[in-house]
Amino acid sequence: MSALPTILILNGPNLNLLGLREPHIYGHDTLADVGRDCAELGRTLGLHTDLRQTNAEHHLIDLIHEHRTSTAGLIINPGGLTHTSVALMDALGAYPPPIIEVHISNIHRRESFRHHSYVSLVADGVIAGCGTQGYRLALQRLAVLIA
Template identity: 65%
Template sequence: MAGRVDILNGPNLNLLGKREPHLYGSETLADVEKSCQALAGELGLAIRFLQSNAEHQLVDWIQRAREEADAIIINPAAYSHTSVAILDALKAFDGPVIEVHISNIHQRESFRHHSYVSLRADGVIAGCGTQGYHLALMRVARLLTSAG
């Protein structure tokens, strides 16, 4: 395997496919996980795919990733705009971090235009729908290969 990647999903993403499908699409988070597992296998990556509505759980997973993962892909959802705690946890992680947003946060309400997570992210993918997860996996694979 080229690397271990934690894919972390924040609040309300458990409702993907049901909540505002005009904005987020009709795929469920389980669909996204399945397609990410398939692509990760092709890229030689092992992934752990997680979702929580709780900020502290995301922080705990980021801290665990320091010992167990080579990279993090994170869709912090609404915590992007509010969570210094998630930013601080990501700053303590040494590997690549890619931030993913299904919608284009820059075309939405002005409070969504700022992301604390972006201050640590090595790349930000927004507005590509759930394909953003695949783009993030491909980028992580490239970063881990060039680092190794």
């Protein structure tokens, strides 16, 4: 266990295919690239990062519940669950530390069903359309929020 404050970085369905799936939308960086970049920036900011990914909604919810009191903040890219999961929103609503929602693409320039986010209703901030740089921006914002 790290002595540094831990930021949990959760990734939802299909993000395990980052870098392979629709690179014209999501780019060529992999989730491993994101994890490495966040770990490096985290060290600079005095934070430990813990990146996770699952394709299962209930597993995301379990991770949020499990880390309610052991983490200093949360970055979440819920993937398609953004637009459909009231259960995920409720779990995030019960997570006390700050939450930053991240989307690699600009969900507001895409299909109309992607314009609504249940997660945004409980997030402290939203970053969309900045590619995988959005994760680093979210980490920088959390560093300010938890200082």
